[in-house]
Amino acid sequence: MSDDTWLLAAAGAHLKGAVGTARAAGGRVTVLAVGPRELADAAAAAAPDEVRWLETADDQPAEAWAAALAAEVATAAPHVVLAPSDPASRTLLAAAAVPLGAALLTRVLAVRPQDGALVVDRSSLGGAVVETLTVHGPLAAVLEDADDAPPAAAPATVAPLAPAGTPVPMQVKREPLPGAAAGIRDAARVVSVGRGLRSKDDLALLDGLLAALGAELACSMPVADDLGWVPKERYVGRSGQHIAPRLYLALGISGMPQHLEGVRDAKVVAAVNSDPAAPIFRTADYGVVGDLYEVVPALVAALAE
Ligand SMILES: Cc1cc2nc3c(=O)[nH]c(=O)nc-3n(C[C@H](O)[C@H](O)[C@H](O)COP(=O)(O)OP(=O)(O)OC[C@H]3O[C@@H](n4cnc5c(N)ncnc54)[C@H](O)[C@@H]3O)c2cc1C
Known part of the structure; x- marks a missing residue:
């Protein structure tokens, strides 16, 4: 297990302060951006250490890549994996949590390393309470939307990613909201x-x-x-x-x-x-x-x- 932090973001993710939250969680920050180039560029602008970008096709949305990407994350073995709260990013996170054996938490506001463990602030009771938990071992966390944080440094470069695995075949149907x-x-x-x-x-x-x-x-x-x-x-x-x-x-x-x-x-x-x-x-x-x-x-x- 490394001390690094990965942020998994699919098309439609609101990155907001997510990279800043990842930075505070410790280690090298890698964003795995799964979707259009604009998503990877938005992630890069928030200045993580690295952005790996996987372009998706219409019939192969981020969810189709969840298992293949989980294997990529498992190889890197970060101690923290984060995702914004949109459905596709959450799917990537859940798949990544399994091979890591990570504790899975939602509505997470902040993560910080402390005395060999991770201290996690999490919104509870509909936002009325912030609870603080100590997690031993790897953590997979869905982030509560954060405010925009100013980029800390120059934008990261975006490197295309070619996962070893293949996407799962999916049938995609799009319907307007009722x-x-x-x-x-x-x-x-x-x-x-x-x-x-x-x-x-x-x-x-x-x-x-x-x-x-x-x-x-x-x-x-x-x-x-x-x-x-x-x-x-x-x-x-x-x-x-x-x-x-x-x-x-x-x-x-x-x-x-x-x-x-x-x-x-x-x-x-x-x-x-x-x-x-x-x-x-x-x-x-x-x-x-x-x-x-x-x-x-x-x-x-x-x-x-
Ligand atoms: C996991 C989970 C998820 C949930 N998600 C949702 C959700 O997404 N949305 C949601 O709404 N709820 C959700 N709930 C349910 C939620 O906890 C409440 O039970 C629900 O919101 C209560 O609905 P209510 O206010 O209409 O009814 P009640 O709680 O019964 O309130 C009725 C109110 O009307 C007032 N009243 C009665 N007569 C009058 C009158 N003549 N004039 C003026 N006021 C009057 C009463 O004083 C009372 O305050 C969820 C619960 C759980 C456990």
């Missing part, structure tokens, strides 16, 4: 409803508000998943959509961390909840303690003025 998901992802204003709504028919109560605000409808997970009142593509949160509207108005939503994760990038969060102790009020920029069945018509009337 219309509903695309709608809430692009919307500037989103009105979202939770279990505070009593029945599916009561969704009609929101029509006037949606129209007045020019907003898209979203919901909490149970409203889509358990109750089936709103299409599943419209629920927001850890396992649902991650959205960044200018306004997110939560109606009858308690504000559990798993839900709030999906609106972390919203500019303004406003909430209506009948329970003054609802957790959503700890996050919301604006809050109304009240019954949504009274507050929504009042809001529509106020907007009409």
Whole structure:
């Protein structure tokens, strides 16, 4: 096992501060960029020690190379392998973790060597808590998105990589996002409803508000998943959509961390909840303690003025 760190990045990866995080993990930093040349160049600009680049074809995406690349990583035997949190990079990381026998952690913010072990800061409870773990032995970590870090040095050169293995044959099918998901992802204003709504028919109560605000409808997970009142593509949160509207108005939503994760990038969060102790009020920029069945018509009337 070397003291080096590898960063595995597939097309679509947001590298952001990933190279800086890799640098702090210790040793020589190698980025394995799997995708278009622009990805390799973006990695090189962040000044790792080395960029190895594998160009992929349409019918051979990064995932097809996961096993072959895992063998390359195993040969180098770095003590830390990192990946940004996009699905393809995570697939590369999981494959690489197996031959290394590495501990696999997600939502990692920082890694630093200390007294022969690795100290890992990791985001927990929907970002409310940072937990610090000590890992003995190799580590494979999915990074939480980081802020841009200024490059520390001159860009690295990019060397093409020819793995010894071959890609696994794959059938690739591309489909646009379902219309509903695309709608809430692009919307500037989103009105979202939770279990505070009593029945599916009561969704009609929101029509006037949606129209007045020019907003898209979203919901909490149970409203889509358990109750089936709103299409599943419209629920927001850890396992649902991650959205960044200018306004997110939560109606009858308690504000559990798993839900709030999906609106972390919203500019303004406003909430209506009948329970003054609802957790959503700890996050919301604006809050109304009240019954949504009274507050929504009042809001529509106020907007009409
Ligand atoms: C692994 C995992 C992943 C998850 N992922 C997600 C996810 O992606 N998205 C998600 O949403 N959840 C997710 N959850 C579920 C999450 O933990 C919560 O259970 C869920 O978000 C609660 O939904 P809710 O706020 O609509 O319902 P509740 O928690 O039941 O809250 C309803 C709220 O409505 C209020 N209310 C009731 N009546 C009224 C009224 N008349 N007027 C105003 N307010 C009223 C109540 O005070 C209460 O605060 C996940 C859970 C797990 C374990």
